[in-house]
Amino acid sequence: MTLKRTLATAGDPAAETPQTPSDDVELTVPDVVELDAPREGVPFVINTEAGLERCAAALAGGTGPAAVDAERASGFRYGQRAFLVQIRREGSGTWLIDPEPFNDLGPVQNALAGVEWILHASTQDLPCLHELGMWPSALFDTELAARLAGLPRVGLAAVVEQLLGFRLAKEHSAADWSTRPLPEPWLRYAALDVEVLIELREELVELLQEQGKLPFAQEEFQAILDAGIAPPRKEPWRRTSGMHQIRDRRQLSAVRALWQEREDLARKRDVAPGRLLPDSALIAAAKAMPATVPQLIATRGFDGRAAQREAPRWLRALVSGRDEKDLPPLHLPNNAPPPPRAWADKDPLAAARLATARSRLSSLAEQWTMPVENLLTPDHLRRLVWQPPADITAESVDATLSSLGARAWQRQLTVPVLLDSLLHPEPLADPAPRGGEAPLPN
Numbered sequence: 001m002t003l004k005r006t007l008a009t010a011g012d013p014a015a016e017t018p019q020t021p022s023d024d025v026e027l028t029v030p031d032v033v034e035l036d037a038p039r040e041g042v043p044f045v046i047n048t049e050a051g052l053e054r055c056a057a058a059l060a061g062g063t064g065p066a067a068v069d070a071e072r073a074s075g076f077r078y079g080q081r082a083f084l085v086q087i088r089r090e091g092s093g094t095w096l097i098d099p100e101p102f103n104d105l106g107p108v109q110n111a112l113a114g115v116e117w118i119l120h121a122s123t124q125d126l127p128c129l130h131e132l133g134m135w136p137s138a139l140f141d142t143e144l145a146a147r148l149a150g151l152p153r154v155g156l157a158a159v160v161e162q163l164l165g166f167r168l169a170k171e172h173s174a175a176d177w178s179t180r181p182l183p184e185p186w187l188r189y190a191a192l193d194v195e196v197l198i199e200l201r202e203e204l205v206e207l208l209q210e211q212g213k214l215p216f217a218q219e220e221f222q223a224i225l226d227a228g229i230a231p232p233r234k235e236p237w238r239r240t241s242g243m244h245q246i247r248d249r250r251q252l253s254a255v256r257a258l259w260q261e262r263e264d265l266a267r268k269r270d271v272a273p274g275r276l277l278p279d280s281a282l283i284a285a286a287k288a289m290p291a292t293v294p295q296l297i298a299t300r301g302f303d304g305r306a307a308q309r310e311a312p313r314w315l316r317a318l319v320s321g322r323d324e325k326d327l328p329p330l331h332l333p334n335n336a337p338p339p340p341r342a343w344a345d346k347d348p349l350a351a352a353r354l355a356t357a358r359s360r361l362s363s364l365a366e367q368w369t370m371p372v373e374n375l376l377t378p379d380h381l382r383r384l385v386w387q388p389p390a391d392i393t394a395e396s397v398d399a400t401l402s403s404l405g406a407r408a409w410q411r412q413l414t415v416p417v418l419l420d421s422l423l424h425p426e427p428l429a430d431p432a433p434r435g436g437e438a439p440l441p442n
Helices: 049-060 105-110 124-130 142-149 156-164 184-197 197-211 214-227 249-269 281-289 293-298 311-322 340-346 347-369 378-386 394-404 407-424
Strands: 002-004 027-028 034-035 062-073 082-090 092-099 115-119 140-141 164-168
Touching: 027 407, 049 082, 049 092, 049 214, 062 124, 062 184, 062 197, 082 124, 082 184, 082 197, 092 184, 115 124, 115 197, 140 142, 140 214, 142 156, 142 197, 142 214, 156 164, 156 197, 156 293, 184 197, 197 214, 214 407, 249 281, 249 311, 281 293, 281 311, 293 311, 340 347, 347 378, 347 407, 378 394, 378 407
Parallel strands: 034 164, 062 115, 115 140
Antiparallel strands: 002 027, 062 082, 082 092
């Protein structure tokens, strides 16, 4: 089949707007073929030191970039560690590594020193690879590349089908990868994921070059590497789902105590915290404040695999949180702008700047055929227009965006649009009358 692309191509990546091509970009893709088996068969899983050294030697002897993937047991085990690492490189074949028997994968890291790694949605896998002592010298993220290229769907299976004409099965993506031994169909799936990445990278490089966006992608990849691993959140318990229902500090303290107790037990048992008690159970208990185990068990919404069996544990935590003298504040101070829905009341001029900038950035993103959130991070936009520089110039807007973390290519494309939006915002539309009534005539 032939995929007719309407992706705009840019002649000069330094230009403020892309050049309009005379013809649509066409990409001929063969009829979709079901990809159900690795070309060299399913590899054995490496789980010994000798096997790891053999794997490292083979990878060191390969050529070109290395396709890398990792499988976690999210929702099953505590944390986000990798339970399988897949690597493929031309000349060395595909390798499947069970990281559990090893302290780290140092020999593999050394073998791939200076080699570009190809990952899909790299920010998902880089943290667990980092735990294993692995970090790329250079990166190509096929998911991010697909976004910048303007592909309509950017999941691995979708991109592979669009660009290579292969259909990948994804039924094992949410499996419990801590299972041992790993079933053969799962290993086949895991091997296929890296088998397509090298060819997929080549197709995406060609597409990005045609559109004048390859330098953009390269900046984005380097920014991911430069950012490294995000530090742990200071108060992760505040991310408990349903926290908006908590109205006072004593309830909040109870949520904190229950969350920490659940976390400690989950870590000890190596199980995902939500498999012990869902977040909704923590919120329900904190709101009800039961005084006895029977009352806790009878609390509506307090359910989960360990709700009754560990009820005394949960009640002790609840009581300790309720009786805590140092109660946490309901809200933490931050320097973020208020929610945009409140801007029209708090600062109508800022609301006008935001509406104008959003509209013009959307048009610019359409011209460049990419999602607007990739053109400029929404938080960067909100912070800039809520509190713009005192002296609004191209240089000051560029400097503000740079301090927020915007990449050079993003600033190059967006500063002219943002400068005009800040200096000449369009008036806000009159709000619609309440109740759908027509406005009274003057």
